[in-house]
Amino acid sequence: xxxxxxxxxxxRAGVNIQTLRYYERRGLxxxxxxxxxxxxxxxxxxxxxxxVIKAAQRLGFSLxxxxxxxxxxxxxxxxxDLRQRAIDKISEIDRKIxxxxxxxxxxxxxxxxxxxxxxxxxxxxxxxxxxxxxxxSHDQNGGRG
Amino acid sequence: xxxxxxxxxxxRAGVNIQTLRYYERRGLxxxxxxxxxxxxxxxxxxxxxxxVIKAAQRLGFSLxxxxxxxxxxxxxxxxxDLRQRAIDKISEIDRKIxxxxxxxxxxxxxxxxxxxxxxxxxxxxxxxxxxxxxxxSHDQNGGRG
DNA sequence: GGTAAGCCTGTACCTGGGTACCGGATGCAA
DNA sequence: TTGCATCCGGTACCCAGGTACAGGCTTACC
Numbered sequence: 001x002x003x004x005x006x007x008x009x010x011x012r013a014g015v016n017i018q019t020l021r022y023y024e025r026r027g028l029x030x031x032x033x034x035x036x037x038x039x040x041x042x043x044x045x046x047x048x049x050x051x052v053i054k055a056a057q058r059l060g061f062s063l064x065x066x067x068x069x070x071x072x073x074x075x076x077x078x079x080x081d082l083r084q085r086a087i088d089k090i091s092e093i094d095r096k097i098x099x100x101x102x103x104x105x106x107x108x109x110x111x112x113x114x115x116x117x118x119x120x121x122x123x124x125x126x127x128x129x130x131x132x133x134x135x136x137s138h139d140q141n142g143g144r145g
Numbered sequence: 146x147x148x149x150x151x152x153x154x155x156x157r158a159g160v161n162i163q164t165l166r167y168y169e170r171r172g173l174x175x176x177x178x179x180x181x182x183x184x185x186x187x188x189x190x191x192x193x194x195x196x197v198i199k200a201a202q203r204l205g206f207s208l209x210x211x212x213x214x215x216x217x218x219x220x221x222x223x224x225x226d227l228r229q230r231a232i233d234k235i236s237e238i239d240r241k242i243x244x245x246x247x248x249x250x251x252x253x254x255x256x257x258x259x260x261x262x263x264x265x266x267x268x269x270x271x272x273x274x275x276x277x278x279x280x281x282s283h284d285q286n287g288g289r290g
Numbered sequence: 291g292g293t294a295a296g297c298c299t300g301t302a303c304c305t306g307g308g309t310a311c312c313g314g315a316t317g318c319a320a
Numbered sequence: 321t322t323g324c325a326t327c328c329g330g331t332a333c334c335c336a337g338g339t340a341c342a343g344g345c346t347t348a349c350c
Contacts (some may be wrong), residue, residue, distance in 0.1 A: 006297065018339055035343070037346045039297055058248060068278045093249045097242055103204050110231045141264045151327065163309055182316045184327055208307070298345065304338085315328065
Protein backbone atom coordinates (compact mmCIF):
# COMPACT_ATOMS: atom_id res chain seq x y z
CA UNK A 1 0.00 0.00 0.00
CA UNK A 2 1.85 3.10 1.18
CA UNK A 3 4.26 4.06 -1.54
CA UNK A 4 4.28 5.83 -4.83
CA UNK A 5 4.29 4.50 -8.32
CA UNK A 6 6.83 5.50 -10.91
CA UNK A 7 4.57 7.99 -12.60
CA UNK A 8 3.59 9.66 -9.35
CA UNK A 9 7.18 10.08 -8.22
CA UNK A 10 8.20 11.38 -11.61
CA UNK A 11 5.40 13.90 -11.72
CA ARG A 12 5.90 15.15 -8.18
CA ALA A 13 9.63 15.51 -8.63
CA GLY A 14 9.28 17.00 -12.07
CA VAL A 15 11.45 14.46 -13.83
CA ASN A 16 10.90 12.00 -16.64
CA ILE A 17 9.98 8.43 -15.77
CA GLN A 18 12.98 7.19 -17.72
CA THR A 19 15.13 9.39 -15.57
CA LEU A 20 14.09 7.47 -12.48
CA ARG A 21 15.24 4.22 -13.99
CA TYR A 22 18.37 5.91 -15.24
CA TYR A 23 19.16 7.13 -11.73
CA GLU A 24 18.51 3.66 -10.40
CA ARG A 25 21.04 2.25 -12.88
CA ARG A 26 23.49 4.97 -11.93
CA GLY A 27 23.12 4.14 -8.26
CA LEU A 28 21.52 7.40 -7.21
CA UNK A 29 18.27 5.73 -6.26
CA UNK A 30 18.35 2.41 -4.49
CA UNK A 31 16.14 -0.28 -5.90
CA UNK A 32 12.62 0.23 -4.62
CA UNK A 33 10.18 -2.43 -3.53
CA UNK A 34 7.91 -4.09 -6.05
CA UNK A 35 4.26 -4.91 -6.26
CA UNK A 36 3.23 -8.51 -6.80
CA UNK A 37 3.14 -7.80 -10.48
CA UNK A 38 6.62 -6.31 -10.48
CA UNK A 39 5.81 -2.61 -10.55
CA UNK A 40 8.13 -0.36 -8.58
CA UNK A 41 6.77 1.07 -5.34
CA UNK A 42 8.77 3.98 -4.06
CA UNK A 43 8.93 5.22 -0.49
CA UNK A 44 7.37 8.68 -0.32
CA UNK A 45 10.62 10.44 0.53
CA UNK A 46 11.98 9.52 -2.88
CA UNK A 47 10.50 12.76 -4.15
CA UNK A 48 12.54 14.73 -1.64
CA UNK A 49 15.64 12.73 -2.55
CA UNK A 50 15.16 13.58 -6.18
CA UNK A 51 14.91 17.21 -5.25
CA VAL A 52 18.17 16.90 -3.35
CA ILE A 53 19.78 15.31 -6.40
CA LYS A 54 18.55 18.06 -8.66
CA ALA A 55 19.71 20.69 -6.21
CA ALA A 56 23.15 19.13 -6.02
CA GLN A 57 23.30 19.09 -9.80
CA ARG A 58 22.48 22.77 -9.82
CA LEU A 59 25.31 23.22 -7.37
CA GLY A 60 27.60 21.92 -10.08
CA PHE A 61 28.04 18.33 -8.95
CA SER A 62 28.02 15.61 -11.58
CA LEU A 63 25.76 12.60 -11.07
CA UNK A 64 28.76 10.51 -10.08
CA UNK A 65 29.66 13.03 -7.44
CA UNK A 66 26.09 13.19 -6.19
CA UNK A 67 26.00 9.41 -5.94
CA UNK A 68 29.17 9.42 -3.86
CA UNK A 69 27.92 12.19 -1.65
CA UNK A 70 24.63 10.45 -1.02
CA UNK A 71 26.39 7.24 -0.27
CA UNK A 72 28.81 8.92 2.10
CA UNK A 73 25.92 10.67 3.78
CA UNK A 74 23.97 7.45 4.19
CA UNK A 75 26.83 5.56 5.74
CA UNK A 76 27.48 8.35 8.17
CA UNK A 77 31.19 8.26 7.69
CA UNK A 78 32.80 11.15 9.47
CA UNK A 79 32.89 12.69 6.09
CA UNK A 80 33.65 16.33 6.28
CA ASP A 81 34.32 15.45 2.74
CA LEU A 82 31.22 17.26 1.58
CA ARG A 83 32.77 20.42 2.91
CA GLN A 84 36.01 19.86 1.02
CA ARG A 85 34.11 19.12 -2.16
CA ALA A 86 32.11 22.26 -1.73
CA ILE A 87 35.30 24.22 -1.28
CA ASP A 88 36.74 22.71 -4.45
CA LYS A 89 33.52 23.43 -6.29
CA ILE A 90 33.72 27.06 -5.26
CA SER A 91 37.10 27.53 -6.89
CA GLU A 92 35.85 25.78 -9.97
CA ILE A 93 32.91 28.16 -10.10
CA ASP A 94 35.22 31.10 -9.59
CA ARG A 95 37.25 30.03 -12.59
CA LYS A 96 34.10 29.71 -14.68
CA ILE A 97 32.94 33.13 -13.66
CA UNK A 98 36.34 34.59 -14.51
CA UNK A 99 36.25 32.97 -17.94
CA UNK A 100 32.74 34.20 -18.60
CA UNK A 101 33.69 37.67 -17.50
CA UNK A 102 36.63 37.75 -19.90
CA UNK A 103 34.43 36.50 -22.71
CA UNK A 104 31.81 39.05 -21.83
CA UNK A 105 34.22 41.95 -22.05
CA UNK A 106 35.44 40.82 -25.44
CA UNK A 107 31.88 40.54 -26.65
CA UNK A 108 31.28 44.04 -25.37
CA UNK A 109 34.21 45.22 -27.42
CA UNK A 110 32.80 43.49 -30.46
CA UNK A 111 29.50 45.25 -29.92
CA UNK A 112 31.02 48.64 -29.20
CA UNK A 113 33.28 48.47 -32.23
CA UNK A 114 30.33 47.46 -34.41
CA UNK A 115 32.04 44.45 -35.88
CA UNK A 116 30.12 43.10 -38.83
CA UNK A 117 31.94 39.94 -39.76
CA UNK A 118 33.96 37.26 -38.05
CA UNK A 119 36.48 37.01 -40.84
CA UNK A 120 36.33 40.28 -42.73
CA UNK A 121 35.31 42.85 -40.22
CA UNK A 122 35.61 46.34 -41.62
CA UNK A 123 35.26 48.24 -38.38
CA UNK A 124 38.02 50.40 -37.03
CA UNK A 125 40.11 48.99 -34.19
CA UNK A 126 38.45 45.63 -34.63
CA UNK A 127 38.99 43.50 -31.51
CA UNK A 128 38.40 40.22 -33.31
CA UNK A 129 42.06 39.55 -34.20
CA UNK A 130 42.86 39.61 -30.52
CA UNK A 131 40.45 36.92 -29.44
CA UNK A 132 43.07 34.85 -27.76
CA UNK A 133 41.36 35.04 -24.41
CA UNK A 134 40.16 31.92 -22.71
CA UNK A 135 43.05 29.89 -24.04
CA UNK A 136 44.05 28.97 -20.53
CA SER A 137 44.37 25.29 -19.82
CA HIS A 138 42.37 25.06 -16.64
CA ASP A 139 39.14 24.57 -18.52
CA GLN A 140 39.41 22.07 -21.31
CA ASN A 141 35.76 22.59 -21.97
CA GLY A 142 36.39 26.14 -23.09
CA GLY A 143 33.65 28.55 -22.32
CA ARG A 144 30.93 26.34 -23.62
CA GLY A 145 27.83 25.73 -21.62
CA UNK B 146 52.76 23.47 -54.18
CA UNK B 147 50.96 26.43 -52.61
CA UNK B 148 48.62 24.89 -50.12
CA UNK B 149 48.84 22.89 -46.96
CA UNK B 150 48.18 19.28 -46.30
CA UNK B 151 45.80 18.08 -43.64
CA UNK B 152 48.50 17.37 -41.13
CA UNK B 153 50.17 20.73 -41.59
CA UNK B 154 46.94 22.65 -41.13
CA UNK B 155 46.05 20.59 -38.09
CA UNK B 156 49.41 21.10 -36.49
CA ARG B 157 49.58 24.83 -37.16
CA ALA B 158 46.06 25.40 -35.91
CA GLY B 159 46.51 23.11 -32.96
CA VAL B 160 43.60 20.85 -33.76
CA ASN B 161 43.22 17.18 -34.47
CA ILE B 162 43.20 16.02 -38.10
CA GLN B 163 39.82 14.39 -37.54
CA THR B 164 38.54 17.72 -36.39
CA LEU B 165 39.27 19.21 -39.81
CA ARG B 166 37.17 16.61 -41.52
CA TYR B 167 34.52 17.02 -38.87
CA TYR B 168 34.36 20.77 -39.50
CA GLU B 169 34.16 20.11 -43.22
CA ARG B 170 31.16 17.85 -42.62
CA ARG B 171 29.62 20.48 -40.38
CA GLY B 172 30.06 23.15 -43.03
CA LEU B 173 32.57 25.27 -41.13
CA UNK B 174 35.31 24.60 -43.65
CA UNK B 175 34.47 24.56 -47.31
CA UNK B 176 35.73 21.61 -49.29
CA UNK B 177 39.36 22.20 -50.16
CA UNK B 178 41.08 21.34 -53.42
CA UNK B 179 42.58 17.92 -53.94
CA UNK B 180 45.81 16.56 -55.20
CA UNK B 181 45.73 14.19 -58.16
CA UNK B 182 45.64 11.34 -55.73
CA UNK B 183 42.74 12.80 -53.78
CA UNK B 184 44.54 14.31 -50.80
CA UNK B 185 43.14 17.57 -49.49
CA UNK B 186 45.11 20.73 -50.22
CA UNK B 187 44.09 23.65 -48.03
CA UNK B 188 44.58 27.32 -48.80
CA UNK B 189 47.02 28.77 -46.29
CA UNK B 190 44.45 31.02 -44.62
CA UNK B 191 42.62 27.96 -43.38
CA UNK B 192 44.82 28.10 -40.32
CA UNK B 193 43.61 31.60 -39.55
CA UNK B 194 40.04 30.55 -40.17
CA UNK B 195 40.42 27.72 -37.69
CA UNK B 196 41.72 30.19 -35.15
CA VAL B 197 38.67 32.35 -35.75
CA ILE B 198 36.44 29.33 -35.22
CA LYS B 199 38.17 28.44 -31.99
CA ALA B 200 37.97 32.03 -30.79
CA ALA B 201 34.26 32.17 -31.53
CA GLN B 202 33.80 28.92 -29.63
CA ARG B 203 35.55 30.46 -26.68
CA LEU B 204 33.12 33.35 -26.95
CA GLY B 205 30.38 30.85 -26.30
CA PHE B 206 29.09 30.27 -29.82
CA SER B 207 28.16 26.75 -30.81
CA LEU B 208 29.55 25.29 -34.00
CA UNK B 209 26.19 25.78 -35.69
CA UNK B 210 26.25 29.42 -34.73
CA UNK B 211 29.82 29.83 -35.91
CA UNK B 212 28.91 28.24 -39.23
CA UNK B 213 26.05 30.68 -39.67
CA UNK B 214 28.19 33.64 -38.75
CA UNK B 215 30.91 32.64 -41.18
CA UNK B 216 28.37 32.11 -43.88
CA UNK B 217 26.68 35.43 -43.24
CA UNK B 218 30.06 37.14 -43.25
CA UNK B 219 31.01 35.52 -46.53
CA UNK B 220 27.81 36.46 -48.27
CA UNK B 221 27.81 39.93 -46.83
CA UNK B 222 24.11 39.74 -46.16
CA UNK B 223 23.07 42.44 -43.77
CA UNK B 224 20.99 39.82 -41.98
CA UNK B 225 21.74 37.81 -38.88
CA ASP B 226 24.48 40.18 -37.94
CA LEU B 227 27.27 39.45 -35.61
CA ARG B 228 26.54 42.47 -33.49
CA GLN B 229 23.04 41.39 -32.53
CA ARG B 230 24.25 37.91 -31.80
CA ALA B 231 26.97 39.29 -29.62
CA ILE B 232 24.41 41.35 -27.73
CA ASP B 233 22.26 38.28 -27.20
CA LYS B 234 25.30 36.31 -26.12
CA ILE B 235 26.08 38.93 -23.52
CA SER B 236 22.71 38.56 -21.84
CA GLU B 237 23.09 34.82 -21.96
CA ILE B 238 26.45 35.15 -20.23
CA ASP B 239 24.98 37.50 -17.66
CA ARG B 240 22.37 34.92 -16.77
CA LYS B 241 24.99 32.24 -16.43
CA ILE B 242 27.11 34.42 -14.21
CA UNK B 243 24.08 35.20 -12.06
CA UNK B 244 23.31 31.49 -11.68
CA UNK B 245 26.88 30.66 -10.84
CA UNK B 246 26.99 33.45 -8.32
CA UNK B 247 23.85 32.17 -6.62
CA UNK B 248 25.25 28.66 -6.55
CA UNK B 249 28.51 29.96 -5.21
CA UNK B 250 26.87 31.71 -2.31
CA UNK B 251 24.90 28.62 -1.40
CA UNK B 252 28.08 26.58 -1.45
CA UNK B 253 29.68 29.16 0.76
CA UNK B 254 26.87 28.71 3.22
CA UNK B 255 27.34 24.96 3.09
CA UNK B 256 30.98 25.42 3.92
CA UNK B 257 30.39 27.97 6.64
CA UNK B 258 27.64 25.92 8.23
CA UNK B 259 29.83 22.80 8.17
CA UNK B 260 27.23 20.61 6.53
CA UNK B 261 28.25 16.97 6.64
CA UNK B 262 25.60 15.28 4.56
CA UNK B 263 23.38 16.14 1.64
CA UNK B 264 20.35 14.33 3.02
CA UNK B 265 20.85 14.15 6.77
CA UNK B 266 22.91 17.13 7.64
CA UNK B 267 23.12 17.62 11.36
CA UNK B 268 24.48 21.13 11.42
CA UNK B 269 22.54 24.01 12.90
CA UNK B 270 20.83 26.35 10.48
CA UNK B 271 21.57 23.97 7.63
CA UNK B 272 21.21 25.76 4.29
CA UNK B 273 20.68 22.61 2.28
CA UNK B 274 16.87 22.59 2.48
CA UNK B 275 16.92 25.91 0.68
CA UNK B 276 18.73 24.71 -2.39
CA UNK B 277 15.98 25.73 -4.72
CA UNK B 278 18.11 28.24 -6.53
CA UNK B 279 18.82 27.85 -10.18
CA UNK B 280 15.37 26.48 -10.86
CA UNK B 281 14.70 29.24 -13.33
CA SER B 282 13.65 28.06 -16.75
CA HIS B 283 16.01 30.15 -18.84
CA ASP B 284 18.81 27.64 -18.62
CA GLN B 285 17.72 24.04 -19.02
CA ASN B 286 21.28 23.00 -18.55
CA GLY B 287 21.32 24.29 -15.02
CA GLY B 288 24.60 25.76 -14.00
CA ARG B 289 26.54 22.82 -15.31
CA GLY B 290 29.04 22.91 -18.06
C1' DG C 291 -14.80 -9.15 -16.82
C1' DG C 292 -13.63 -5.61 -19.97
C1' DT C 293 -10.68 -1.95 -21.16
C1' DA C 294 -7.61 1.81 -20.89
C1' DA C 295 -3.94 3.71 -18.57
C1' DG C 296 0.15 2.73 -16.62
C1' DC C 297 4.28 0.14 -15.97
C1' DC C 298 7.77 -3.53 -17.23
C1' DT C 299 12.47 -4.77 -19.65
C1' DG C 300 15.62 -4.11 -23.14
C1' DT C 301 17.59 -1.60 -26.47
C1' DA C 302 18.43 2.26 -29.35
C1' DC C 303 18.80 6.97 -29.94
C1' DC C 304 19.66 12.03 -28.84
C1' DT C 305 22.83 16.39 -28.15
C1' DG C 306 27.61 18.57 -28.99
C1' DG C 307 32.09 18.34 -30.02
C1' DG C 308 34.92 15.75 -31.24
C1' DT C 309 38.35 11.16 -31.45
C1' DA C 310 39.84 6.43 -32.83
C1' DC C 311 40.35 2.68 -35.81
C1' DC C 312 40.48 0.13 -40.22
C1' DG C 313 42.22 -1.34 -44.63
C1' DG C 314 43.86 0.62 -48.48
C1' DA C 315 45.87 4.37 -51.44
C1' DT C 316 49.30 8.40 -52.02
C1' DG C 317 53.33 11.38 -51.47
C1' DC C 318 57.91 12.01 -51.24
C1' DA C 319 62.73 11.31 -50.53
C1' DA C 320 66.70 8.28 -51.13
C1' DT D 321 61.85 1.43 -56.89
C1' DT D 322 61.53 0.94 -52.33
C1' DG D 323 59.74 2.16 -48.08
C1' DC D 324 57.80 4.83 -44.65
C1' DA D 325 54.90 8.72 -43.38
C1' DT D 326 50.79 10.56 -44.40
C1' DC D 327 46.20 10.67 -45.98
C1' DC D 328 41.76 8.62 -47.71
C1' DG D 329 36.68 7.30 -46.68
C1' DG D 330 33.73 5.00 -43.65
C1' DT D 331 32.34 3.74 -39.45
C1' DA D 332 32.27 3.34 -34.60
C1' DC D 333 33.10 5.19 -30.30
C1' DC D 334 33.78 8.71 -26.34
C1' DC D 335 31.59 11.92 -22.56
C1' DA D 336 27.22 13.27 -19.65
C1' DG D 337 22.67 13.17 -18.94
C1' DG D 338 19.16 11.70 -20.31
C1' DT D 339 14.88 10.28 -23.80
C1' DA D 340 12.22 7.22 -26.90
C1' DC D 341 10.31 3.11 -28.60
C1' DA D 342 8.61 -1.74 -28.95
C1' DG D 343 6.10 -5.47 -27.32
C1' DG D 344 4.07 -7.31 -23.48
C1' DC D 345 2.23 -7.44 -18.62
C1' DT D 346 -0.36 -5.18 -14.49
C1' DT D 347 -3.50 -2.21 -12.21
C1' DA D 348 -7.46 0.41 -11.59
C1' DC D 349 -11.90 1.55 -12.44
C1' DC D 350 -16.63 0.78 -14.22
